[in-house]
Amino acid sequence: MLSEYLSFILYGFLVVATGVGAIALSSLLGPKKTYSKVKFEPYECGVDQTENPHKPFALKFYTFALLFILFDIETIFLLPWAYGFKRLLHTGTLPAVLFFLVLLGLGLFYIIKTRALEWE
């Protein structure tokens, strides 16, 4: 039992040791950092900051991002079928794929009609 898993346990130990070791060594051997208030202030050409950079901004792009992901994934479903098109055509998958495409087309139609793709 143990001998079977020995290599795995050793591997796990090595992974952890490498990760922890690298950080520990660099903090031991590397140059020591000095902290001061000035170092944490944003540097803008030597001028003091005038406004807060954490401003709310419009997220108009999110519908595009959502729709892109949706259609991207649907393309992935189509790709294998397109790849094996010649062989798959005779196995009766055509109605299923057409059905899928119709659903996809209806979705696209809905998106266009609700003006989700129009940039305002």
Add this chain to the structure above:
Amino acid sequence: MTLAEFTPLLPDLLLLALALAVLKIDLWSEDGEAGFHLTWIGLAGLALLLAFGSRSDAVFADYHITAASRVWKLLFTLATLATVFLSRPYFRAGGNARGTLAKSGAFFGLLLLCMQGMFALVSAGNLIVFYLGLELATMPIYALAAYQPRDADSAEAGSKYVLMGGFSSALTLFGISFLYGATGSLGFPALEAAVRAAPADPALWGGIFFLLGGLGFKLAMAPLHMWAPDVYQGAPTPVMAFLSVASKAAAVAALATLFLSPLNAVRPDLAPCFAAAAVLSMVAGNLGAMRQKDLRRFVAYSSVAQVGYMLLAMLGEGDGSRAALVYNLVTYGVTGFALYFIMGVIGKEGPETMSGLRGLSRRHPGLAVLLVLCMFSLAGVPPLAGFLGKFMLFSAAAAEGHYLLVGIAVANAVVSFYYYMLVVKEAYIAPPGEAAAIRLRPLQIMVLWGLGLALLVLGVCPAPADWLARAAGN
């Protein structure tokens, strides 16, 4: 395959067509009226088709049409139909004090798509179909929970439900992967055989553990119920109604689909687990509901307690349990919707809170009587529907000898009587404010009478229960 072979699949296909048609018709309809009428007519037709249509069973690869699945589908259809009617005033200007909902077509479309997921869930013959159904039954509700425009509570409800739903879906999927690893198959028949052959496999139990966790979230079963009060309170009332009846029924159906057929062999070993969850849910729900002032929050806690009662049936024997679950969900749905319609009526002028019920007995005596019937039914007082629902659940558990558990459940039902009576007290005894008399529309009067009569009939006459028991028992 000929076209005639697709007849048993007709309800599912019609539902898909209906969902797409409702979404599309909304693009041309100015006021959303066309979408509403198409939805309720379509759903009514679907209900008739499921009740009186083709009775033959069929297997389409991993999509199984059985008598039991038809009963579940009928239940989902009726619950959605009631939701559609309930949501009607919420889309009218001035129909609700909280604000008017917009885009009714998308609302109904999402409800129908959600229902499609529930249909797939109960027809699943494979864990992947099961999971896809579960996802499709949850995802539209993420959007629906956040449907109240410019409302921080509703946005909070939506985001909380997304996070909790995503988390529970991941748990479910993780559990499914364990089951696949343990048994080497995703199909239910092969799964059943593998579970019967090796019921003590640790990987199998890992899978069951995660699956139960994931489904427990969807079911709002204690201790995984903490999302429910916030989501129920923030969501618009029709969505809350859908969550507490249809979505709850879907989660119960999911539990029954898995644990009463493919995983039936391990269910006796799971009995302590179900018993603990049942007791916790009852206690957490009942204690939580006592202090609530907001009616939607109150419903959330009361439904957590109901889940506790329903989990009792998971301890019973297969067919009887399924029949008890379905019947209890029917009675709970009827009682719940009667309450939600009352909430919709009082929500027209004031907030849907306990104090909003104040003086109801003077503002509309009939409505107050219906409220009393609802509360008595929820508490399980004999001549009403809720009693028979609870009775069937308790007897399913008692038949297997879980007397202590049934005793705890009965004690909890007595405790719950206290807070249900608090609602009645608000309507009858609390000093009424300035509010004027309530005027109902003819359609509202019809719906309320129908639900009130159903409350009485389902409690007195066991014929529908018998029919359901035969159909669901298969």
